[in-house]
Amino acid sequence: MTKSDSDIDIHTESISLTEFNPVLSTVLSVNGKKITVHDDDVDVAMKYIDDIDNFQLDPIYEKKLLRKIDWCILPLLGALMSCQLMDKTTNSYASIMGMQKELNMTPKEYSWVGSSFYLGYLVFQYPANRLLQRFPLSKTLSTAVIIWGIILMCHAACTNSAGFLTCRVLLGIFEGFMNPSYILLTSQWWRKSEQFMRTCIWWGMQGFGTILGAGIAYGLQVHRGGHHEFASWKCVYIITGCITIFLGIISLVHIPDVPTKAWFLNEKDKLYVLERAKENQQGFGNQKFKMSQLKEAILDPCTYAFFFYGMSYCIPNGGFNNFGSILLKGDFGFSTADALLMNMPGGGIDIVFPPIIALFNYYFLKNRRLLSMIIVNLIVVAGMCLLNFTHNRGPKLAGYLSFYLTAAASAGLASIISSNVAGTTKKIVINTSYLMGYCVGNIVGPQTFNETQAPGYAGAKIAMLVSLSVGALILIYLYFLYQWRNAQKDKYIAEMGDKYQVPDNIAFTDLTDMENPKFRYSL
Template sequence: MTDSVDEKMSKIADSFDEKKGQNVVRLRHVLSTEELKDVDEAFQYGIDTEDFVMDPEKEKKVLRKIDIMILPMMCMLMTCQLMDKSTNSYASIVGLRTDLKMTSQEYSWVASSFYLGYLVFEYPANMLIQRFPLSKTLAFAVVSWGVIICCHGACHSSATFLLCRTLLGIFESFMDPSYMIMTSQWYRKEEQYIRCGIWLGLQGFGTMLGSGIAYGFYLHKDSFHFAPWRLLYIVTGVITIFFGILSFFHVPDIPAKAWFLNEEEKKYVVERIRLNRTGFGNKKFKLAQFKEAMLDPCIYLFFFYMVGYGITNGSIGNFGSILLKEQFHFPTGQSLLMNMIGSGIDIIFPLAFALLNHYFVPSRLGVGIIINVLIFIGLCMLAFAPENPAKLVGFYLSYLTTASWACMSSVVSSNIGGHTKKITANTAFLVGFCVGNMIGPQAYLGSEAPIYITAKRVMVGTFVLTIVSQILLLVIYVWRNKKKQTESKNYDDADGQLTFGDMTDLTNPKFTYIL
């Protein structure tokens, strides 16, 4: 005979007695055994804070503490990621292609092979992030890719270099989904865009640092026993390893276990994300949520958005220095320094557009559409303007893609409920990113150097996907919010399921989409 409900509740109480003490009494009256497995990790902490009233001034202090302790580390790891990815662009004009006897096609695959590894491992990476402690898993991946970056400097053939790039893509596939989840764990929905603008924008220091290191090695190349590009990979790899180890000890796996917060502040953290209705996460894979994601048109719009984005990103990210040197006729050293202008755009404009949304334009997707229209104009100038100065302006307008990424990643973080659905959405988002980044470099035909007109036309034609996708998302979210406003009146959240029940955005009647 099966246990009665009361007996099951008693077993739950016994199993939690040592860890949660008196709080178990409340859990016993809320959830069954099976329900307890399905809820978000934040649920047991939410029981503690169910009747907790926050002081607005204390909440501001907690937010400042989170910003001070978490954001700088996020920014440093993002700096390492972009620095490591962009080293190809710098190395390509300081001896990499010559020393490894790379053809134009082989160099295109240097860029695409990274995203091939990223693409193949993206969903397994998301599953590992769900199953194991997030920050520890990410730190392991960061240290691993730092080691692989160092190995780039030891390559003596195109084949071994391509292998290193593929392995690098595998381990970097952990980074972006981890940060999208962390942003939704630590910040309210209305705070997420600005924080995405900060941690994504400040990755511009990565390209700035990378181009500065490359320039220094190039300037003093006669003083070293190694080729400048080899030293570039070794130094950037060592920097990455250092910050990966630091993040292992510094970043907590979930906010409620933060070592830098006292018990009262931890309650503030839980209460702050209560209305997000996205929780901290759930380690159980839920097939129903996966199926819902596969039937949700928004997931496919995320994918197509990132395909259009990725084609331009992969093109400029890997061939930017080559265009500056070959098409715009800047000397090698100056071409390396000219990359710093793009780095400055990366740093300033993601946060600037986030502030535009915060103070002047209430629609986050509306701001994203503005950004992408500006990028599209820049790509048209780069491809079709008659004079080089206008083409150069268009080239730098394309660097607004980082601002576009910040906007859209905050939409994905805010508008997907249910942890399995969230990792599926993150995967679709980043698979689109990989597909685009694989396609972009392949459009650079050696026979068309230094103009590469086919690649520029491909960027112009495919970037329309990003604008159309955002317009359709805005229409869908407006319609869904109106529908939920009508239906939500019939529901309450007495047992906490609508808040921390790990429900999806579609099944949770109280879920509100950010527009």
């Protein structure tokens, strides 16, 4: 295939993307391992590799493109994340608005309201990730969002604990599509150096969900009260369900399955997106399940580090999501209305703090995001000490609110998976591992709130402190492991010298981070 100069001129306004199916016989030797790459092994982006051969980026044009991507993708990811958090915390609001009494729900059954959601999330996590790999990403995500909104509205029709718990399990199944979808979209659209900031923005927008959900619950409690045939707590689920369905429909028509199908990009923009993806040494995905990548993921210690970090973060997260309002009312002494309002400062911290940490990381830590995450985790550990060991309401409240700082660390870990795990099957497996830990933590978290320890719940507070301390140690381990792996790759390639030849199209061969010699881990 030949191409004219105008086909690769970066100033040409109309460039066509020519599809072709490459048949590769390249044998790569990576750390002594030989890998033969066939045509069905490659990334979907390989279809367009011929069009970006010798393609050069114009930095000025690229900045304009980046702004376009940010404005078209980030707001919807942020809105979906807001809705996701708002939907999960509806229990915390409804619990003090009369839900438990109306459904004749015992304290033990209420503990399982939070845990049952993550039981569904856990059981369906691998199937959800596999469906996201096998079928168009945006359509799969949007369908799950719409179904999730319908199930949320069904909560209002429940008349007993059993029906309500069933709805929670089903809700967990369909919400299990969300986080892995956001991580995959982030790896498709942004460079590694850009991903931490963007992940902090969309992850931090869960705080807007906290503010909006608390505001809706407060408005219903104060202005409508509970003396109606249709209870106010039921209205919370109806309203949030409608918002969720609306966003699912918007997502379906707005977010493309792959960047090369984006309705808001012209042909030149699409070539830029492909060239930018080469730097990540990752493409847009491969629908084939690869046993070799599954085995590598199982043997990779990072898989287990991500699992245990997800668990360490979510033991306190599960407690706060389901018992936060109860703590504020019982332990801190706020009224029902004030307890609902006191969820809002935490939401504000979620929105503002993660981007601030991302900027601090960029300007002062040379983009070493794991160091930023370690610092944040240690600050939250100090906050949990205040919550556990002080008695004045002011310091205790500061400790309570410090938990919301973990949004920056959890966003950082999502961006680490996006940046540091290559190979579609391996990314799916590690995504699953992290989110299984996330589920286990959220199942365990509410169970640490023992009724006999109310209203202070001393055991739950100690569990939060221990969990977050373990999370800090895991982040330190990951930092040194990735540093060592980069050094090993550099050493091996230096020893090989001119004998080692790497194909130019290796970025789109769907190799894993450990197979690809050009892949470097972000610290």
